[in-house]
Amino acid sequence: xxxxxxxxxxxxxxxxxxxxxxxxxxxxxxxxxxxxxxxxxxxxxxxxxxxxxxxxxxxxxxxxxxxxxxxxxxxxxxxxxxxxxxxxxxxxxxxxxxxxxxxxxxxxxxxxxxxxxxxxxxxxxxxxxxxxxxxxxxxxxxxxxxxxxxxxxxxxxxxxxxxxxxxxxxxxxxxxxxxxxxxxxxxxxxxxxxxxxxxxxxxxxxxxxx
Amino acid sequence: xxxxxxxxxxxxxxxxxxxxxxxxxxxxxxxxxxxxxxxxxxxxxxxxxxxxxxxxxxxxxxxxxxxxxxxxxxxxxxxxxxxxxxxxxxxxxxxxxxxxxxxxxxxxxxxxxxxxxxxxxxxxxxxxxxxxxxxxxxxxxxxxxxxxxxxxxxxxxxxxxxxxxxxxxxxxxxxxxxxxxxxxxxxxxxxxxxxxxxxxxxxxxxxxxx
Numbered sequence: 001x002x003x004x005x006x007x008x009x010x011x012x013x014x015x016x017x018x019x020x021x022x023x024x025x026x027x028x029x030x031x032x033x034x035x036x037x038x039x040x041x042x043x044x045x046x047x048x049x050x051x052x053x054x055x056x057x058x059x060x061x062x063x064x065x066x067x068x069x070x071x072x073x074x075x076x077x078x079x080x081x082x083x084x085x086x087x088x089x090x091x092x093x094x095x096x097x098x099x100x101x102x103x104x105x106x107x108x109x110x111x112x113x114x115x116x117x118x119x120x121x122x123x124x125x126x127x128x129x130x131x132x133x134x135x136x137x138x139x140x141x142x143x144x145x146x147x148x149x150x151x152x153x154x155x156x157x158x159x160x161x162x163x164x165x166x167x168x169x170x171x172x173x174x175x176x177x178x179x180x181x182x183x184x185x186x187x188x189x190x191x192x193x194x195x196x197x198x199x200x201x202x203x204x205x206x207x208x209x210x
Numbered sequence: 211x212x213x214x215x216x217x218x219x220x221x222x223x224x225x226x227x228x229x230x231x232x233x234x235x236x237x238x239x240x241x242x243x244x245x246x247x248x249x250x251x252x253x254x255x256x257x258x259x260x261x262x263x264x265x266x267x268x269x270x271x272x273x274x275x276x277x278x279x280x281x282x283x284x285x286x287x288x289x290x291x292x293x294x295x296x297x298x299x300x301x302x303x304x305x306x307x308x309x310x311x312x313x314x315x316x317x318x319x320x321x322x323x324x325x326x327x328x329x330x331x332x333x334x335x336x337x338x339x340x341x342x343x344x345x346x347x348x349x350x351x352x353x354x355x356x357x358x359x360x361x362x363x364x365x366x367x368x369x370x371x372x373x374x375x376x377x378x379x380x381x382x383x384x385x386x387x388x389x390x391x392x393x394x395x396x397x398x399x400x401x402x403x404x405x406x407x408x409x410x411x412x413x414x415x416x417x418x419x420x
Contacts, residue, residue, distance in 0.1 A: 053333075054326065078288035079334045086296070087325060087337035090344070115297060116264065123263075124289045127297035131341045134300070138348045 002026040003186050004063035006052065006092055007070025009036045012107065012151075015179035016069065017045050025187060030059045052088035057095060065103040066096050067182060072107050073151065074125035081128045089132035097139040103192060104141045105185060107178070108133050110149040110171065110197055133195075142192035144185055148173045149199045156180055160208050161201025173200045181205050212236040213396050214273035216262065216302055217280025219246045222317065222361075225389035226279065231255050235397060240269045262298035267305060275313040276306050277392060282317050283361065284335035291338045299342035307349040313402060314351045315395060317388070318343050320359040320381065320407055343405075352402040354395055358383045359409045366390055370418050371411025383410045391415050 003020070007013045008029030020027045021043060029040050029047040040047040050056030052070055060066075071085035089106065096104045108129050111118035115126035136143045149164075149171040156176035161167035181198055184205045185191055196209055213230070217223045218239030230237045231253060239250050239257040250257040260266030262280055270276075281295035299316065306314045318339045321328035325336035346353050359374075359381040366386035371377035391408055394415045395401055406419055 078292055082288055082292065082296075082334035082337045086292075086341055090341060124292035127292045131296055131300060131345065134345060135341065 001065075002028055002063045004060060004066045005029045006050075006056075006059075006066060006068045006088070007072060007107075008040070008047065010069055010072055012072055012175045012178050012182070013069045014039070015176055016067070016182045018043060019179055019183045020186065021045050023183060023187070025183065028059070028063055030056065052092070053083050056092070060095060060099055060101075063101070065101055065105065065186070066092060067105045067107070067186060068092060069107040069182070072109075074109075074122050078124050081125055085125070086128040086132050090135050093132075093136045093139050093141065093143075097141040101141055103144060103189070104136060105144045105182070106133065106136055106146065107182070108145050108147045108195075110147045110199075112147060144191055144193070145195040146178070146181060146185065147195065147197045148178045149197070151175050151178070152200075154200070157200065158205055159200070159202050160205055161199045161203065162196050162208050164197070164199065166203075167199040167201050171199065173198055177205075181209060184209055211275075212238055212273045214270060214276045215239045216260075216266075216269075216276060216278045216298070217282060217317075218250070218257065220279055220282055222282060222385045222388050222392070223279045224249070225386055226277070226392045227255050228253060229389055229393045230396065233393060233397070235393065238269070238273055240266065262302070263293050266302070270305060270309055270311075274311055275315065275396070276302060276311060277315045277317070277396060278302060279317040279392070282319075284319075284332050288334050291335055295335070296338040296342050300345050303342075303346045303349050303351065303353075307351040311351055313399070314346060314353045315392070316343065316346055316353065316355045317392070318355050318357045318405075320357045320409075322357060354401055354403070355405040356388070356391060356395065357405065357407045358388045359407070361385050361388070362410075364410070367410065368415055369410070369412050370415055371409045371413065372406050372418050374407070374409065376413075377409040377411050380409065383408055387415075391419060394419055 030050040048059045050059035112129035118126045154174035240260040258269045260269035322339035328336045364384035
C-alpha cells in the first residue's frame with residue numbers, strides 16, 4: 001500500500017514525505033535527479049527518479065495510490081505550468097487509471113474551480129489547475145482534490161477550515177498544514193471522489209476532512 | 211443553422227468567414243471589440259462582441275454549432291495559451307454542451323495528440339491543445355477536430371493530405387487551405403466525432419475529409 005509522491009522535492013512535497021516517514025506510512029518519492037535524491041536518502045525515504053516531462057511510468061511500480069504536488073504554485077512560469085501542472089497531471093492521472101490504482105490525490109488550488117474570479121495575474125495558473133482537476137474527474141480512477149488557499153511558510157497548527165466563510169475570509173494556509181492534511185487523506189482510504197478547500201482555521205484536520 | 215465563429219478575427223478566422231459569406235453559409239463572427247467588428251461590417255458578415263476571457267454566453271444565441279479557431283498558434287505567449295487555447299476552449303465546449311448545440315468544431319494542431327514529440331519550444335502549446343481536445347471528447351456535444359500542421363501563408367490549393375506519410379513528410383499547410391477545409395466540415399453536418407490531421411497535399415478536401 002505504497003503512495004507515489006509526484007513533486008516530492010517541492011516545499012509541500014518534502015514536508016509531507018518527512019511526516020509520512022515519521023508516521024510509518026509507506027511512500028516512494030519521485031524526484032528529477034540524483035542530486036535531489038540525496039536529501040531523501042539522508043532522511044531514509046525511499047525515492048525513484050522520474051521525469052514528469054518525459055518517462056515516469058516505471059516509478060509507479062509497487063504503488064497503489066498517487067499524490068500529485070508537483071508545480072503547486074503560480075510562480076513557476078506559464079511554460080512550466082502547461083507542462084507540469086497541466087500535462088504532467090493529465091499524463092499521471094491517465095497512467096493511474098490505466099494501471100488501476102486505487103486513488104489519485106491532487107493538490108490543486110482554491111480558485112481552480114472558477115479561474116476568472118482569481119486576480120488577473122493568477123488566472124492562467126488557475127486555468128491549468130481547473131483543466132487538470134476536470135480531467136481527473138473524468139478518468140476512471142477514484143480521486144481526491146485538496147484546494148489550498150494562498151500558501152504561507154507559517155508553522156503547522158494542525159487546524160484548518162474548509163471554506164472562506166469558516167476561515168472568516170482569511171485566504172491563507174501554511175504549507176505545513178497542507179502537508180499534515182495530505183498525510184491525513186493519504187491514510188484515510190475511505191475518502192474518495194471528494195474535494196476540499198483548505199485554509200488555516202480552527203478545526204482539527206481529522207474532523208474537517210471527512 | 212448558424213455557425214458561431216470563435217476567434218473570427220484571427221488569420222484563419224477571417225479567411226473562413228469570407229469563404230462562408232461567399233458560399234451563403236450562415237455564420238456569426240465573435241470578436242473582441244467594435245474596432246474588430248468594423249472589418250466584418252465592411253464585408254457584410256454578421257458579428258457579435260464576446261470576451262472569451264469573460265462573458266460570451268450571449269454570443270451563442272441563435273447558433274447551433276461552433277467553430278473554435280481562437281489562439282490557434284504557438285506564438286501568442288503561454289499566459290494567453292492558458293486563458294484562450296485551453297480555458298476559452300473548455301468554457302465554450304461546456305457551454306455548447308449545456309445549450310445542446312449540434313456540433314463543436316475545433317481547430318487544434320498536428321502534434322496535439324502527443325505533445326512530447328513536438329520540438330521543445332512548442333510543447334507547452336501542444337499540451338494546452340491536448341488538454342482542450344481531451345476535454346472536448348469528454349463533454350456531451352458532438353465534435354470534430356482538425357489538426358493542421360505548421361501554418362503557412364501560401365495561397366489555397368484546395369488539395370490536402372490527412373497524414374504525414376500521405377504528405378511525403380511535408381508538415382505544412384496554408385491557412386487558406388485550413389479555411390477551405392473548415393468550410394467543408396461546417397457544411398458537412400454528418401461529420402461527427404471524427405478527427406483529421408490536415409496538411410497540404412494532393413486530394414480534394416471533400417474527398418479527404420469524409
